Amino acid sequence: MDQPMLEVADLNVYFGEGDDFFQAVNSVSFKVKKGGSYGLVGESGSGKSTVLRAISGLIADWDGRICVEGKVLAPKRGKAFYRKMQMVFQDPYASLHPRHTVDRILSEPLGLHGIGDVETRVLKALDDVGLGKAFRFRYPHQLSGGQRQRVAVARALMLEPQILLLDEPTSALDVSVQAEVLNLLSDLRAERNLTYLMVTHDLAVVAHMCEEIAVMSHGKVVEVLSVDQMRRSEPKEAYTRELLMASKGYDPEFFAGEAV
Amino acid sequence: MNEQETLLRVEDLWVRFPTRNGIVEAVRGISFAVGRERVGIVGESGSGKSMTGRSILRLVRSPGQMTAKEINFKGDNLLDYSERQMRDVRGHKISMVMQDPKFSLNPVMTVGKQISEAYRLHSGASRGAAKRKAIEMLEAVQIREPERVYNSYPHEVSGGMGQRIMIAMMLIPDPDLLIADEPTSALDVTVQMRVLAIMDKLVKDRGMGLIFISHDLQLVSSFCDRVIIMYGGKIVETCKASELHNAQHPYTRGLLAALPQIDEPKAKLEVLDRDPAWRDQESVVAYD
Numbered sequence: 001m002d003q004p005m006l007e008v009a010d011l012n013v014y015f016g017e018g019d020d021f022f023q024a025v026n027s028v029s030f031k032v033k034k035g036g037s038y039g040l041v042g043e044s045g046s047g048k049s050t051v052l053r054a055i056s057g058l059i060a061d062w063d064g065r066i067c068v069e070g071k072v073l074a075p076k077r078g079k080a081f082y083r084k085m086q087m088v089f090q091d092p093y094a095s096l097h098p099r100h101t102v103d104r105i106l107s108e109p110l111g112l113h114g115i116g117d118v119e120t121r122v123l124k125a126l127d128d129v130g131l132g133k134a135f136r137f138r139y140p141h142q143l144s145g146g147q148r149q150r151v152a153v154a155r156a157l158m159l160e161p162q163i164l165l166l167d168e169p170t171s172a173l174d175v176s177v178q179a180e181v182l183n184l185l186s187d188l189r190a191e192r193n194l195t196y197l198m199v200t201h202d203l204a205v206v207a208h209m210c211e212e213i214a215v216m217s218h219g220k221v222v223e224v225l226s227v228d229q230m231r232r233s234e235p236k237e238a239y240t241r242e243l244l245m246a247s248k249g250y251d252p253e254f255f256a257g258e259a260v
Numbered sequence: 261m262n263e264q265e266t267l268l269r270v271e272d273l274w275v276r277f278p279t280r281n282g283i284v285e286a287v288r289g290i291s292f293a294v295g296r297e298r299v300g301i302v303g304e305s306g307s308g309k310s311m312t313g314r315s316i317l318r319l320v321r322s323p324g325q326m327t328a329k330e331i332n333f334k335g336d337n338l339l340d341y342s343e344r345q346m347r348d349v350r351g352h353k354i355s356m357v358m359q360d361p362k363f364s365l366n367p368v369m370t371v372g373k374q375i376s377e378a379y380r381l382h383s384g385a386s387r388g389a390a391k392r393k394a395i396e397m398l399e400a401v402q403i404r405e406p407e408r409v410y411n412s413y414p415h416e417v418s419g420g421m422g423q424r425i426m427i428a429m430m431l432i433p434d435p436d437l438l439i440a441d442e443p444t445s446a447l448d449v450t451v452q453m454r455v456l457a458i459m460d461k462l463v464k465d466r467g468m469g470l471i472f473i474s475h476d477l478q479l480v481s482s483f484c485d486r487v488i489i490m491y492g493g494k495i496v497e498t499c500k501a502s503e504l505h506n507a508q509h510p511y512t513r514g515l516l517a518a519l520p521q522i523d524e525p526k527a528k529l530e531v532l533d534r535d536p537a538w539r540d541q542e543s544v545v546a547y548d
Contacts, residue, residue, distance in 0.1 A: 043448035044419075145305075174304040174475065176532035179518035183528055201449065208520035208529065231523050246449035247522065249482030250456050 003070050004031035005195040006038075006055075006163055011064035013047070013054050024050045025062070026219040032212075034162075037189065037196040039210035041203060041243065047219040048199045052165045055197070056087045068163070079113060086156035090168040092148035096140040102126070102151055103136045109158045125154040129184060146177035153184065166198040170205065182208060203247040207231060215240045267437050267469045268316065268354075269293040269547070271329040275311045275493075278323055286311045286324075288493035292546035294437065298463065298470045300480035300501065303490035304515075309473050312490070313439045316471075317350050334436065352382040355430035359442040361422030365414040372398075372410030375429045382433040397428040401458050420451035424458060431462055437469040445474070456483060477504070477515055489515075494543035511538055 013025035025047040032038040040048040054062045057077040066073045068084060089095040096105055106122045115121070123133050129150040140148055149169060156164055169185065170178040182205065189196060200206055206213050207230055215223045215237065223237045235241045245254050275287040287308040292299075303309040311320065318338065320326040331338040338349065350356075358364045366374055375397060376390035385393065391410070398406035401424040414422060423443060430438060440459065444452040460483070463470045474480050480487055481504040489497045489512050497509040507513055514532035 043450065175477070175515055176304065176518045179520075179529035179531050182520070183531065186528070204520040204522050207522045208526070227525075231525065233523070242450050244522070246453045249478045250453060250460075251482065252457065252460065254453075 002033060004067075005034040005036070005069060006032040006197060007065075007067040007070075008051070008055065009065040009067075011051065011054060011062060011066065013050050013059060013062045015061070024219055025054065027064075028214075028216070028219075028221055030214055030221070030224070032163075032195055032197055034195055035189075035193045036212070037198065037210045039206035039213040040197070040199045040216055041201060041206055041213060042216035043201060043243075045218075046216040048216050049167055051216075052087065052167050052197065052199050056085065056165055057081070082161075083113065083159045084161055085163040085165065086159060086161040087165040087167065088149075088152050088156050088169050091172045092145060092152050093140075093172065095152055096148055098140055101137050101139055102131075102143075105140075105151060106155055106158055109155065113159060115159075121158065125158055128157065128188070129154040130180075144177070145173050146180055149173060149177075149181050150184065153181070153188070157188070160192075161194075163195045163197065166196055168200050169198070171200065171202065178205075185209065203230070203243055215243065266293050266295050267334060269330065269332040270312075270316065271332075273312065273315055273328040273331070274326070275308065275315055275320055276325045276327075278325075285493055287315065288543065290490075290493075290495050290543050290546075292488055292495065292498070293548065294469045294471055296467050296469050297486060298460075298472060298484040300472045300474060300484035300487045301490060302474055302477055302480050302487060304475060306492075307490040308493040309475075309490050310441055313356065313441050313471060313473050316439060317354060317356060318346055319350075319356075348382075351378060351430070351435070352433045353435050354437045354439065355433070355435045356439040356441065357423075357426050357430050357443045360446045361414070361419060361426050362446075364426055365422060367414050370411055370413055371417065371425050375410075375425070375432060378429045379432045393432065394428075397432050398425070400431075400462065401425070401428045402454075403428075420447050420455060423447060423455050427455070427459055427462070431466070434466065435468065437471070438463060439471045439473070441473045442475070443472075445476070478519065481505075488546045492539040494539075494541065495546050496538060496541065496544060498544055498546035510535065 009029045011025055011028045012023060015022045015024055028051055030038065040051060042048045050059065053059045055066055103122060106125055107118045110118050110121060122136065126133060126135055131147060131150055170181050173181060188194060198206065198209055207227055211227055213225055213227065213230060214221045217239050223235060223240050225235060233244055235244060245251060271291045273287055273290050277284045277286060301309045301312060314320050315326045316331060318326065328339060372394055375394040379385060379393055380390045395406045395410055398409055403409050403421060403424060409417065417425065444455050447455060472480060472484055481501045484501045487499055487501050487504055488495055491511050497507060497512050499507060517530035518532055520529060
C-alpha cells in the first residue's frame with residue numbers, strides 16, 4: 001500500500017486532572033490515503049471532534065502517533081504543518097471574525113506565512129469557492145450562512161493545504177445550502193487531489209462524501225466500514241445499525257418498544 | 261385528516277415586522293386547519309414556520325404584528341380573547357415545546373417543582389396531588405428513577421432527558437393541541453427517535469392534535485400524517501405525509517433532491533434553483 005497521507009495510531013486524548021480526569025479519546029487508529037476522504041461519525045460526546053482538534057494541534061494533552069506523509073508530528077506544530085493541513089469549523093456564524101471584512105479574513109493566513117501577491121490570491125480564492133469579487137469587502141453579517149461557509153472554505157484553502165479537516169461543515173445550514181457546500185467540497189477535492197477527514201453526525205452526508213467511515217462511541221472506534229457496506233446496510237454493530245435506522249427517518253416499530 | 265373534529269382553523273394569517281428598511285412579512289396570508297392528527301410544518305430557515313406556531317398562541321412579540329381573519333380553536337376565535345383568557349389557553353388547552361430544553365426550563369428551580377407548578381396552575385390541585393401526578397408523568401415519558409429526577413435541577417439532566425421533561429410538563433394539563441417547534445433538533449439522532457416515540461405514543465393515547473414544526477423533510481414525512489410545506493411565508497404545498505415523494509411543487513421537489521441518500525449514491529447533489537415567482541404565488545389553503 002502507498003504511504004498514507006494521514007495516519008493516526010493509538011491516539012488518546014485526556015481532559016482535566018485528578019477528580020476531573022476524563023479520557024475523551026481511547027486508542028483510536030486510522031489511515032487516510034492521499035486524495036481519499038475519510039469520515040468519522042458518532043453522536044455528541046463520542047470524541048469525534050476531539051480527534052480532529054488533537055490532529056490540528058488545538059488540544060495539547062494527547063499521546064499516540066499522528067503522521068502526515070510518514071512524518072511523525074511533533075507536539076508543537078510549526079508553520080509548515082499549517083501549510084499542509086487546514087480546518088473548516090462547524091458554525092460559520094462563529095468561526096469568522098464579525099468585524100473583519102472577507103478580504104481581511106482571507107489575507108490573514110497569507111500575512112502570517114509571509115506570502116505575497118495577496119490581491120490576486122484573494123480574488124482567485126473567492127472565485128474558486130463560487131463567490132465573485134463583489135464579496136471581497138463585505139462583513140460576515142452581510143453574507144448568508146452558505147456564503148459564510150464558502151468564505152471559511154476559501155480561508156482554509158488560502159495556504160494551498162493538501163489535507164482539510166472538516167468538522168460538521170454543513171450541520172448549521174439548510175438542506176438546499178448544504179447541497180451547494182457539499183458539491184463545492186467534492187469539486188475542490190477532485191480538482192486539487194485534496195485529502196479530507198470529515199466529522200459529522202449525519203450518515204447520509206458521510207455516505208455521500210467519504211469512501212471509508214469509522215463509527216465512534218464513547219471515545220472508541222466501534223466499527224469501520226466502507227461506503228458500500230453502509231449503503232447495503234450491513235453494519236456488524238448494533239450501535240451502527242441504530243444510527244442507520246435513525247438516519248432513515250422515524251420508524252415506530254424500531255424505536256417505540258425500547259426503554260430509554 | 262380526521263374529519264370528526266377540526267381543532268384549530270387558521271384563516272389568512274399574517275406576521276409583519278416593521279424595520280428601518282420597511283416592513284418584513286414573515287408570514288404572508290396562510291390558512292390551514294388541524295384536527296386530532298399529526299401535522300408537520302416544514303420549511304427552511306426564514307420560511308415563517310416558527311412564527312406560524314407562535315402566532316397560534318399569540319406569542320409574537322412587539323414590534324412584530326400578527327393579524328388574521330380568524331384563529332378558531334374549538335369554536336372560539338382566539339383573536340377575540342383578552343390577555344387573561346389567553347393565559348388559560350396557553351399551556352392548558354394548547355401547549356408548546358420549544359427547541360432547546362436548556363433555554364426553556366428554569367435553571368434555578370427543580371424539575372419536579374416546575375412540572376407540578378404547571379399542573380397546579382391550571383387544575384388547582386393540592387401540592388401532594390400535583391407531586392404524585394408529576395411523578396406519574398415523568399414515568400410516562402420513560403424516565404427511570406422519577407423520584408430522583410423530580411428533585412434534580414435542569415443542569416443535572418442530559419439533553420434528551422431535558423426534552424422529555426419538557427414534554428411531561430407540556431402534557432400534564434392534558435391540552436387538546438400540542439405545538440412542537442423543532443422539539444428534537446438539539447438532540448442526537450438515536451435519542452431524537454426515542455423522544456419522538458414517546459411523544460407519538462402520548463399524543464395518540466390522549467387523542468391530541470400535534471403541530472410538528474421542523475426543517476427535516478425526511479423526519480416529518482415519516483412521523484406525521486399530513487405535511488404543510490412553507491416557503492417565503494406562504495404555504496407552497498400540502499399533502500399526505502406518505503405522498504410526499506410524489507410532491508408536485510418545484511420547491512418541494514428541489515428540497516427532496518438536495519438531500520443526500522444513503523442507499524442512492526449520486527456524484528453530485530442537486531442544487532435548488534429558487535424561482536422568484538414562488539414568492540408571489542398564492543398561498544395554498546391547507547384545510548385538509
